[in-house]
Amino acid sequence: MQAAKKIEEPKKQFGDQGNELHRGLKRRHITMMSIGGTIGTGLFLASGNVVSKAGALGGPIAYLVIGILVYVLMKGLGEMSTFMPTPGAYTTYSGLFVHPVLGFMVGWNLYINGFLGLGAEIVGGGMILNQFFPNIPPVVFCIAISLLILVLNLINVKSYGEAEYWFAGIKVFAIIIFLIMGVLMIFGVIGHQGFIGLSNWTSESVFPNGFTAVILMMTGVVWSYLGVETVVSAAGETVDPQKNVPKAINTIFFRILIFYVGSITVMGLVVPHKNVSVLSNGYAGLFDFAGIPGAAAIMNIVILTSLASAANSIVYLLSRTLIALSKEGKAPKALGKVNKRGIPTNAVILTLFLGQISLITNFVSPDKVFIWLTSIAGFNTLLGWFGSFLSHYRFRKWLVANGGSVEKLKFKMGTYPIPTIICLLVLVGIAIYTAYSPDTRFSFYIGVPMLILYFIIGRYLNKKGKLQEMNYEPFLKAHINETEIK
Numbered sequence: 001m002q003a004a005k006k007i008e009e010p011k012k013q014f015g016d017q018g019n020e021l022h023r024g025l026k027r028r029h030i031t032m033m034s035i036g037g038t039i040g041t042g043l044f045l046a047s048g049n050v051v052s053k054a055g056a057l058g059g060p061i062a063y064l065v066i067g068i069l070v071y072v073l074m075k076g077l078g079e080m081s082t083f084m085p086t087p088g089a090y091t092t093y094s095g096l097f098v099h100p101v102l103g104f105m106v107g108w109n110l111y112i113n114g115f116l117g118l119g120a121e122i123v124g125g126g127m128i129l130n131q132f133f134p135n136i137p138p139v140v141f142c143i144a145i146s147l148l149i150l151v152l153n154l155i156n157v158k159s160y161g162e163a164e165y166w167f168a169g170i171k172v173f174a175i176i177i178f179l180i181m182g183v184l185m186i187f188g189v190i191g192h193q194g195f196i197g198l199s200n201w202t203s204e205s206v207f208p209n210g211f212t213a214v215i216l217m218m219t220g221v222v223w224s225y226l227g228v229e230t231v232v233s234a235a236g237e238t239v240d241p242q243k244n245v246p247k248a249i250n251t252i253f254f255r256i257l258i259f260y261v262g263s264i265t266v267m268g269l270v271v272p273h274k275n276v277s278v279l280s281n282g283y284a285g286l287f288d289f290a291g292i293p294g295a296a297a298i299m300n301i302v303i304l305t306s307l308a309s310a311a312n313s314i315v316y317l318l319s320r321t322l323i324a325l326s327k328e329g330k331a332p333k334a335l336g337k338v339n340k341r342g343i344p345t346n347a348v349i350l351t352l353f354l355g356q357i358s359l360i361t362n363f364v365s366p367d368k369v370f371i372w373l374t375s376i377a378g379f380n381t382l383l384g385w386f387g388s389f390l391s392h393y394r395f396r397k398w399l400v401a402n403g404g405s406v407e408k409l410k411f412k413m414g415t416y417p418i419p420t421i422i423c424l425l426v427l428v429g430i431a432i433y434t435a436y437s438p439d440t441r442f443s444f445y446i447g448v449p450m451l452i453l454y455f456i457i458g459r460y461l462n463k464k465g466k467l468q469e470m471n472y473e474p475f476l477k478a479h480i481n482e483t484e485i486k
Helices: 027-036 046-054 058-083 089-097 100-132 138-154 157-186 211-224 230-237 241-249 252-270 282-290 295-327 345-362 366-401 418-436 441-463 473-480
Strands: none
Touching (some): 046 058, 046 252, 058 089, 058 211, 058 230, 058 241, 058 418, 100 138, 100 295, 100 345, 100 441, 138 295, 157 252, 157 295, 211 366, 211 418, 230 241, 230 295, 252 282, 282 295, 295 345, 366 441, 418 441
16 A cells, blocks of 8 residues: 555635635634534524424434434535545535536525525524614614624635634533533522422423424424534635544534533423523523523523524535535636635625525514524425435445545445435435425425426536536545545
């Protein structure tokens, strides 16, 4: 076997007019991004809706099932991204390993779905701030949050990574404190309720609307994990991606188990499920029950920081997706332009502009807008994940057919392809059940026409020869020669 050498061909990624993205994200940046970068409204606010509908036990089950699916998803994406660390991983892998039309569909679905999710994050932040300043309309806060995110994304990728490092650190610290306090309250060490134990898990609270509600809530939970793929897209701007990306991905199951499933379980044990909703999140509610003055307000501030952070991550992810779409002929070339600091300015500004869908809170109740956006985004996320699972299923066959070897992969998912196939079937099942239920059918009616539209446009562009294949030769060469991508 050859001694590992460094290859410089793919060092800079995707850009136009002589400027390219820079590998400015370090190991500590991407590790913290993988641990807490996507924790936002999906956990802090949407979880209230999930627990109130699915129940004190049904909520954790919904997060666990989708969490396992996400873990398999990330292992597959990790395998592909260490072979080909590139921005816009979703669209590139689907287009290269499956079909260009699927790449177009997945890319634009991710983008449109993402700015709906961005709108939800901004709405969530507006709702939190409105609790502190009830006389100021939420729409004002939505604009202020958007301007902050714009500034953070226009500096440089290293500054973005540094901001996310500290944002994520605050979130992780806050959830750890939440878990510790929750466990102490369960055993009656603190709080005015005495020993709680399993007293809040009653026949009426564990599954208040039956187990079918748990399945229905899974579309909302799917949205909660939206942005987890930021780590994979960030591979294109990460130093030593073949070493640092796998290390980051290997922490994901721990994060899901502790921060998502663990905190939702503690919430259900301490806070009665009827006391939580989108507007009354269980995280602040737990601190209220603890009887610590000002703790709930502090938690709301932490949640606000988390929402801004998650929105920041979404803008990063979507702007890099637009670069990939542009380079592959799936979006206007202007969206692929990168400035001297390595920032895709046009893509960032367009993303923030479209994220102003949050401004409809000026005309409709913020909590209703939040549920609409998360439901639609949750359903549409299914296509992106489906495309990624299918890409991973086809990836190894493509690799061998092009002279590569599975044994030479720097990072491999075990027990392939059984988990991937099972997850594909689970996604199909969730989509079918979403269409079946009157409670979630509206997201199906909105999502399916959007997917059909993506297919029609993608098929037309492919017939016209507009869709281009990414240049994978440098990555394949590095793989065959067992050299490192720096």
